[in-house]
Amino acid sequence: MTTKRFCLSCDLKDDPQLIAEYKEYHAAGNAWPEITKSIKDAGIIDMQIYLTGNRMFMIMEVDETFDPNKKAEMDxxxxxxxxxxxxxxxxxxxxxxxxxxxxxxxxxxxxxL
Known part of the structure; x- marks a missing residue:
């Protein structure tokens, strides 16, 4: 299977309480099952989000069926x-x-490298 990687960035509001709440929504097992299903249904094999300060970095590994436009339409x-x-x-x-x-x-x- 051929995979492709996408790297994306987004900011959180620079508020420690809001950042803590956001992290809790994304803690293992806390994301809504409908959301994780929609991610997988779009051809996303793996998704990780990293955070420094209020700047986030997302890594997505996708299969050959993934199309960003189709994902946007599905969403x-x-x-x-x-x-x-x-x-x-x-x-x-x-x-x-x-x-x-x-x-x-x-x-x-x-x-x-």
């Missing part, structure tokens, strides 16, 4: 995903260079 048509996204906006904020309403921004690879 837009899934009421539970939309509910989760609205909830997460309480904690997340756009990167300064993001387009309006854009959260997770794909990162440019600038080095590989």
């Amino acid at each position: 837009a048509n899934n009421p539970k995903v939309q509910e989760w996204e609205q909830l997460m906006w309480n904690y997340q904020q756009e990167l300064p260079w993001a387009k309006k309403g854009e959260k997770w921004i794909e990162m440019e690879k600038v080095f590989q």
Whole structure:
């Protein structure tokens, strides 16, 4: 199976209480099952989120069926995903260079060993 990696970034609101709540929503076993199912259904094999300060970094390993546009369409048509996204906006904020309403921004690879 061929896989591809996507790396994305997003900021949290710089508030220790909100960051703690966000981390709790994402602790092992706490993400809503409908959300993890939608991630897997889109062809995402593995997803990890790292945090430093209020800056997040996401690594996604995807299979050959993954299409970001199809994932966006699936999410837009899934009421539970939309509910989760609205909830997460309480904690997340756009990167300064993001387009309006854009959260997770794909990162440019600038080095590989």
